[in-house]
Every structure is written in C-alpha cells, then in structure tokens.
Amino acid sequence: MFRLDELVARLGGELSGDAAITVRRVATLDQAGDGDLAFVANRKYLSRLQGSAASAVIVAPDVRPLVEGRPCIVTGDPYLYFARVAQLFHPAPVARPGIHPLAAVVSRVPASVEIGPGASIDEDVVIGEDVIVGAGCHIGRGVRIGRGTRLAPRVTIQHGCIVGEDCIIHSGAVIGADGFGFAREKGGGWVKIPQVGRVVIGNDVEIGANTTIDRGALDDTVIGDGCKLDNLIQIAHNVRIGERTAIAGCVGVAGSTTIGARCMIGGQAGIIGHLSICDDVVVSAGTLVSKSITRPGVYTASLPVQPHAEWIRNFAHLRHLDALVGRVRSLENQQVGPDDRNPG
Incomplete structure (x- = not known):
C-alpha cells in the first residue's frame, strides 16, 4: 500500500x-x-x-x-x-537462485540465476546475473542472455542467438528457428537453404507468447533496444526492427524487411518482404504494406466493417470500376463544337 x-x-x-x-x-x-x-x-x-x-x-x-x-x-x-x-x-519477479534438480544444465551459470524444472541449457551458453529461465525452456548451444532477462516457461532460444539485458520473453516463443529459405528446382522440388545467421535481440525487449523470430539466412535478424512485440507475431529471416518499435498481435513481417525506430504496427497487419519502412511510422490494424514507406506518418489500407449486403453492393460496383473509368475518359475526350456550346 x-x-x-x-x-x-x-x-x-x-x-x-x-x-x-x-x-x-x-x-x-x-x-x-x-x-x-x-x-x-x-x-x-x-x-x-x-x-x-x-x-x-x-x-x-x-x-x-x-x-x-x-x-x-x-x-x-x-x-x-x-x-x-x-x-x-506489481513489481517484476526476482530470481530465486538455484538450479532445479530436474533441469539439464551443461554450461556454468552464475549463482544468482534461477533455472526451473525441465529446462535444458546446452554447452557454451553464457547467462548474465539474475536471469530467470522458466520451466521447460530450451537454451541452445552458444546462446548469450543478458543480465536480468526473464524467460517464461517453454521458451525456446536456438543455437547462437543473443538476447540482451532486462528482456521478457513469454511462453511458447521460439527465437532462432530456421527461416523459410528454399530454392526451387526445374522439376518443382525445393532445395533447403541452410539458415546460418542468428537472431540478435537488444536490451529491454518484450516478446509475446507464441511469437516466432526466425534466424537470418546469412546475415542476422535484429530486434532493436526497447522493442515490444505482442503475441502470435511472425518475424521472418533477416528482418531488422529499429529501437522502441511496438508491434501488435498476429502481425506477419516477411523476410529481409527493415522497420525503423519508434514505429507502431497495428494488429493483423502484413508486411511483405524486402521493404523498408522509415522511422516514426504508424501502420493501422489489418493493413497490408506492399511497398516501402519513406515518410513518417499514419498509413492505412483496410476497409471498415459494414453490413454484408452493403458490402456486396459496393463490391459489385468495384468490379465495374475499370469499365466506368473508361467511359468517363471517353466522355472527356469527346470534342464539342462551338455551335454545340452556344446553341442559341
């Protein structure tokens, strides 16, 4: 009190x-x-x-x-x-130092670290002071985790990835799974491209439940300091997100896209690959971003909800929009004689 x-x-x-x-x-x-x-x-x-x-x-x-x-x-x-x-x-929980007897820990960890039951920590892992590793987490070979970071139960951090200080990663998040990289053969088959980059996460980052951040194909996938990612987000390989950007739930960011600093991405927005979004951009919920954004501001590309019958009528008009444009242009191109303009 x-x-x-x-x-x-x-x-x-x-x-x-x-x-x-x-x-x-x-x-x-x-x-x-x-x-x-x-x-x-x-x-x-x-x-x-x-x-x-x-x-x-x-x-x-x-x-x-x-x-x-x-x-x-x-x-x-x-x-x-x-x-x-x-x-x-409601202060953040502090680590209760110790390794649970049911945890499998290969690397040395500081005495201040809490490791829960069923957690597994592979070789060559470096963990900072006061880190919490929840029950059932898996920390892969060569991972680095900064001081004060908290992993909720069942977080997976794959080999070689880096997580900064004072981060929060919620249950079910997967950091560093393979990116979706394949080359297609002439016969239609797919050849997997090894994903050899990492995921590098800055300080004071929060990642929601069941969010996935794929490792880079060659270069790293990078999440900047202070970013806040909601639940059920997909960040593809080689994406780079600037500091203090916030992304709401169910957003999908395709590979090799760069998002600037201090952006806000609304829920269920989709961002296609190989784009660049500058700093201080707001993308409204449900928007599909299909081209790069070079100026700060608010961007929206979604239809507001309306009664189904009304939507059907409007869409029927939309289907004939191209023909209507052609008729308007034809009328504009018609030449009207002087006598027609002055019939009197």
Missing part, C-alpha cells in the same frame, strides 16, 4: 486533496472501490467518474475541475502515470 504523497514523491505529479489517503491497488473507474486508485485516460469516460467509488483518481489538468473534491493526482499523461503506479504495486 502507498499513501498518495508517497506516490507523488516517487513519480511526480501534483497532489490535490488528502495526502494521507492510502491506496492498495489501481483499478478502473467502474471496478474501483474503497482503497483503490482509478484513472481517467480518455475524456469519453468522464461520465463514469462521478459514480466511481475510487478513493482517489489520476487525472489530466483539464479534468481536475470535474473531480469535485475527491483526492487526485494531476499529471499530463494519466495513462503513463497509471502504468508506473501499477509497476509499484
């Missing part, structure tokens, strides 16, 4: 009301009760503020007059402030 003045002393912001109010957790406006700290991150939820039972709220300066005497913390970004408060209430 924290007093409001303790939170402000740690995280900043401006305190209004009883500084001695103690809060035990953060909660939504609807679910908050006595002892809870709620937040208003969007003005569309203001109608719920008055009825909330929260002991205190986090608000922006323009919302402060609407709090009506309730203790509050005023900050320019309530959602960011909420995230930092939530971290105080």
Whole structure:
C-alpha cells in the first residue's frame, strides 16, 4: 500500500486533496472501490467518474475541475502515470537462485540465476546475473542472455542467438528457428537453404507468447533496444526492427524487411518482404504494406466493417470500376463544337 504523497514523491505529479489517503491497488473507474486508485485516460469516460467509488483518481489538468473534491493526482499523461503506479504495486519477479534438480544444465551459470524444472541449457551458453529461465525452456548451444532477462516457461532460444539485458520473453516463443529459405528446382522440388545467421535481440525487449523470430539466412535478424512485440507475431529471416518499435498481435513481417525506430504496427497487419519502412511510422490494424514507406506518418489500407449486403453492393460496383473509368475518359475526350456550346 502507498499513501498518495508517497506516490507523488516517487513519480511526480501534483497532489490535490488528502495526502494521507492510502491506496492498495489501481483499478478502473467502474471496478474501483474503497482503497483503490482509478484513472481517467480518455475524456469519453468522464461520465463514469462521478459514480466511481475510487478513493482517489489520476487525472489530466483539464479534468481536475470535474473531480469535485475527491483526492487526485494531476499529471499530463494519466495513462503513463497509471502504468508506473501499477509497476509499484506489481513489481517484476526476482530470481530465486538455484538450479532445479530436474533441469539439464551443461554450461556454468552464475549463482544468482534461477533455472526451473525441465529446462535444458546446452554447452557454451553464457547467462548474465539474475536471469530467470522458466520451466521447460530450451537454451541452445552458444546462446548469450543478458543480465536480468526473464524467460517464461517453454521458451525456446536456438543455437547462437543473443538476447540482451532486462528482456521478457513469454511462453511458447521460439527465437532462432530456421527461416523459410528454399530454392526451387526445374522439376518443382525445393532445395533447403541452410539458415546460418542468428537472431540478435537488444536490451529491454518484450516478446509475446507464441511469437516466432526466425534466424537470418546469412546475415542476422535484429530486434532493436526497447522493442515490444505482442503475441502470435511472425518475424521472418533477416528482418531488422529499429529501437522502441511496438508491434501488435498476429502481425506477419516477411523476410529481409527493415522497420525503423519508434514505429507502431497495428494488429493483423502484413508486411511483405524486402521493404523498408522509415522511422516514426504508424501502420493501422489489418493493413497490408506492399511497398516501402519513406515518410513518417499514419498509413492505412483496410476497409471498415459494414453490413454484408452493403458490402456486396459496393463490391459489385468495384468490379465495374475499370469499365466506368473508361467511359468517363471517353466522355472527356469527346470534342464539342462551338455551335454545340452556344446553341442559341
């Protein structure tokens, strides 16, 4: 539990009301009760503020007059402030040093490392201090893992890959599987191209459950510092992602594509191979990126949902769009005589 003045002393912001109010957790406006700290991150939820039972709220300066005497913390970004408060209430787990008797560990590891049951660590692996290796993880030959990184149960990191410091990799993630590389024979058969590159992951990277990042064919697949990858993402071989880029769930990035720094890729977007996306690009959910993007901004290439019958009618018109364009051009090219323009 924290007093409001303790939170402000740690995280900043401006305190209004009883500084001695103690809060035990953060909660939504609807679910908050006595002892809870709620937040208003969007003005569309203001109608719920008055009825909330929260002991205190986090608000922006323009919302402060609407709090009506309730203790509050005023900050320019309530959602960011909420995230930092939530971290105080729910600190990251620390390693419980030791190797479980059911783990198979060939390499030497620091005494501060926690290795769970069923984990396997191959030869020539280097693991930093305070690393957590969850139950059933596999760490391949020659892998390097930086200080403070946490692997949830059943993470696989294949041979030769590098993971930086303070990373979080969630269950089912596979780092360093072979990329999809084949050469086709004249008869239609496929010849596998050995994938001899690595996956190199920077510091402070989070990788969601069941996300796969393929190793490079020759060069490395690279994930920059501070990147955040959601669940069920496919990153193909030789992809390079710049620092602090965030990618939502079910995105697929095809091989040899470069994504810049500080980009945001919406859920179920698809990015075809061998493209380049510059820094500070936002790709909307469901968008197919089929050509390189050279200017920062927001890019969208998806249709909004609509009733099925309406979609059928619109698509019927779309099928005849080419013929319609031809008719318009034909009309534009018709020559009209002077007498026709001035019939009187």
